Amino acid sequence: xxxxxxxxxxxxxxxxxxxxxxxxxxxxxxxxxxxxxxxxxxxxxxxxxxxxxxxxxxxxxxxxxxxxxxxxxxxxxxxxxxxxxxxxxxxxxxxxxxxxxxxxxxxxxxxxxxxxxxxxxxxxxxxxxxxxxxxxxxxxxxxxxxxxxxxxxxxxxxxxxxxxxxxxxxxxxxxxxxxxxxxxxxxxxxxxxxxxxxxxxxxxxxxxxxxxxxxxxxxxxxxxxxxxxxxxxxxxxxxxxxxxxxxxxxxxxxxxxxxxxxxxxxxxxxxxxxxxxxxxxxxxxxxxxxxxxxxxxxxxxxxxxxxxxxxxxxxxxxxxxxxx
Amino acid sequence: xxxxxxxxxxxxxxxxxxxxxxxxxxxxxxxxxxxxxxxxxxxxxxxxxxxxxxxxxxxxxxxxxxxxxxxxxxxxxxxxxxxxxxxxxxxxxxxxxxxxxxxxxxxxxxxxxxxxxxxxxxxxxxxxxxxxxxxxxxxxxxxxxxxxxxxxxxxxxxxxxxxxxxxxxxxxxxxxxxxxxxxxxxxxxxxxxxxxxxxxxxxxxxxxxxxxxxxxxxxxxxxxxxxxxxxxxxxxxxxxxxxxxxxxxxxxxxxxxxxxxxxxxxxxxxxxxxxxxxxxxxxxxxxxxxxxxxxxxxxxxxxxxxxxxxxxxxxxxxxxxxxx
Numbered sequence: 018x019x020x021x022x023x024x025x026x027x028x029x030x031x032x033x034x035x036x037x038x039x040x041x042x043x044x045x046x047x048x049x050x051x052x053x054x055x056x057x058x059x060x061x062x063x064x065x066x067x068x069x070x071x072x073x074x075x076x077x078x079x080x081x082x083x084x085x086x087x088x089x090x091x092x093x094x095x096x097x098x099x100x101x102x103x104x105x106x107x108x109x110x111x112x113x114x115x116x117x118x119x120x121x122x123x124x125x126x127x128x129x130x131x132x133x134x135x136x137x138x139x140x141x142x143x144x145x146x147x148x149x150x151x152x153x154x155x156x157x158x159x160x161x162x163x164x165x166x167x168x169x170x171x172x173x174x175x176x177x178x179x180x181x182x183x184x185x186x187x188x189x190x191x192x193x194x195x196x197x198x199x200x201x202x203x204x205x206x207x208x209x210x211x212x213x214x215x216x217x218x219x220x221x222x223x224x225x226x227x228x229x230x231x232x233x234x235x236x237x238x239x240x241x242x243x244x245x246x247x248x249x250x251x252x253x254x255x256x257x258x259x260x261x262x263x264x265x266x267x268x269x270x271x272x273x274x275x276x277x278x279x280x281x282x283x284x285x286x287x288x289x290x291x292x293x294x295x296x297x298x299x300x301x302x303x304x305x306x307x308x309x310x311x312x313x314x315x316x317x318x319x320x321x322x323x324x325x326x327x328x329x330x331x332x333x334x335x336x337x338x339x340x341x
Numbered sequence: 342x343x344x345x346x347x348x349x350x351x352x353x354x355x356x357x358x359x360x361x362x363x364x365x366x367x368x369x370x371x372x373x374x375x376x377x378x379x380x381x382x383x384x385x386x387x388x389x390x391x392x393x394x395x396x397x398x399x400x401x402x403x404x405x406x407x408x409x410x411x412x413x414x415x416x417x418x419x420x421x422x423x424x425x426x427x428x429x430x431x432x433x434x435x436x437x438x439x440x441x442x443x444x445x446x447x448x449x450x451x452x453x454x455x456x457x458x459x460x461x462x463x464x465x466x467x468x469x470x471x472x473x474x475x476x477x478x479x480x481x482x483x484x485x486x487x488x489x490x491x492x493x494x495x496x497x498x499x500x501x502x503x504x505x506x507x508x509x510x511x512x513x514x515x516x517x518x519x520x521x522x523x524x525x526x527x528x529x530x531x532x533x534x535x536x537x538x539x540x541x542x543x544x545x546x547x548x549x550x551x552x553x554x555x556x557x558x559x560x561x562x563x564x565x566x567x568x569x570x571x572x573x574x575x576x577x578x579x580x581x582x583x584x585x586x587x588x589x590x591x592x593x594x595x596x597x598x599x600x601x602x603x604x605x606x607x608x609x610x611x612x613x614x615x616x617x618x619x620x621x622x623x624x625x626x627x628x629x630x631x632x633x634x635x636x637x638x639x640x641x642x643x644x645x646x647x648x649x650x651x652x653x654x655x656x657x658x659x660x661x662x663x664x665x
Contacts, residue, residue: 105448124429135481157459
């Protein structure tokens with residue numbers, strides 16, 4: 018049994034319910050919209066967020082009907098932001114399949130993203146829980162704000178760790194913390210437990226994004242993008258940020274100039290990646306993930322022992338060690 | 342006193358409150374986002390929707406704090422859809438000012454639209470009224486669906502009045518009916534009165550869009566677009582739809598071929614416009630507006646006599662006779 022199967026074991030039945038509901042969540046009698054929806058389902062991802070939500074609900078007591086519904090609308094919200102991100106980043110592939118904007122066009126993709134986002138919000142209202150509705154709508158705003166901040170940071174070549182962490186909080190950590198927070202709420206957990214779960218999700222989110230960013234320093238056919246993609250877009254992520262700040266190398270000033278001038282030739286990108294690695298950037302980023310890991314585990318230790326809780330620990334390990 | 346001032350008279354104070362709240366509704370510490378927000382306020386429109394909402398609330402009894410809040414979030418929702426529509430239609434000007442996507446770019450515009458849409462939904466939640474929250478989120482979905490249907494109708498050259506009406510219902514009438522429905526709800530109107538107001542708004546919305554579509558058959562520097570813009574995009578609106586269906590002219594088949602082949606040269610657009618006018622298309626569309634007008638007035642007659650009710654009648658007249 019691989020690690021992913023082991024993590025899923027304690028919510029296997031609930032994941033089946035999720036899959037069925039997710040498959041039915043989007044329907045339209047507008048043919049072009051339905052064609053887009055079919056494409057979305059074909060390129061469906063690993064469903065880490067629903068898994069996280071269901072495990073949290075289980076670790077807090079029980080997965081309810083509202084937990085399944087919440088897993089559906091948070092995955093829809095995530096899907097909507099991916100659709101718009103692909104338009105924004107002009108991404109042509111997503112999970113080895115042509116992206117929606119590549120198959121249809123940007124116009125359809127903008128509108129389909131709006132449609133999926135609104136569908137997510139409509140479903141969140143079905144919980145009739147104003148706390149949940151507020152979390153989901155605030156999330157929509159923060160995800161957009163985070164992406165705009167990322168564009169700004171890249172275009173203005175802002176090289177600052179605090180700013181980097183702020184961006185990944187808004188674009189990634191808040192979605193994962195919403196999953197754990199809502200998961201806890203739907204299992205009727207106490208306010209204290211809800212807050213513990215929210216924090217766990219946030220730490221997981223930071224680690225998840227740092228890991229994603231590390232991939233950019235290594236070639237991996239599985240993620241379908243060449244090394245240095247982020248740098249090419251001006252996104253200076255944690256390993257390179259650290260190296261630029263802490264290196265005593267004489268090369269540093271020249272590399273800073275390359276970034277400020279956005280002189281991202283293939284040779285320069287190779288230099289930047291080699292520099293980040295040589296100057297301990299990957300080790301630093303890995304330590305940072307470990308830091309969030311330890312804080313997250315401390316959160317989980319406050320929950321009663323259960324298979325679901327242990328699966329959440331394993332999920333964090335998986336996020337750190339995954340190869341794609 | 343011009344007609345617009347006369348309509349506004351009975352909610353003049355409330356409109357001031359709206360203007361203040363709307364100006365404060367969007368704020369961000371992400372500089373690029375704030376710059377986009379400032380641009381949005383510079384190109385702010387006529388605020389027909391807030392006026393409609395406030396007048397409806399007043400005609401049903403009283404404008405409450407929730408009515409003002411609702412006027413703000415529905416105008417925000419409208420603003421968000423305009424931002425995305427300008428990306429979708431590659432519009433470079435909006436109300437005589439460069440559009441957001443022209444000043445910034447499509448990427449920022451997609452994200453700013455998401456941000457404004459989410460802000461609208463967050464504010465709708467502040468009403469803590471699940472009926473209102475449901476109306477607003479369903480609206481987000483229907484507006485996107487309507488725009489996609491419009492793209493589909495244009496690209497596939499679907500020439501059908503029922504289909505045309507379905508598109509304008511989703512892209513325009515539902516927003517105006519949401520304004521009147523929510524306006525009534527926020528003044529604590531009975532369910533019957535809420536439904537009367539909803540219908541009134543829907544009829545107004547149909548007339549509003551038909552009038553907008555008629556503008557495309559006439560040059561008007563004020564609306565900042567040349568005659569025939571819709572046709573050039575393959576959007577066959579009511580006057581031309583009617584003419585193509587009812588004309589006995591021998592020219593009809595040739596004109597149908599032009600549309601099916603999307604052969605929209607300047608000469609051909611002139612021919613199509615001249616044909617729509619000669620074959621009674623404008624008169625037909627005007628009659629249709631009158632049809633909705635009569636139904637709308639019958640709705641209003643069921644409300645008690647008040648200045649606000651009379652102003653709503655005048656607002657419908659204004660929508661039909663306006664020059665831009």
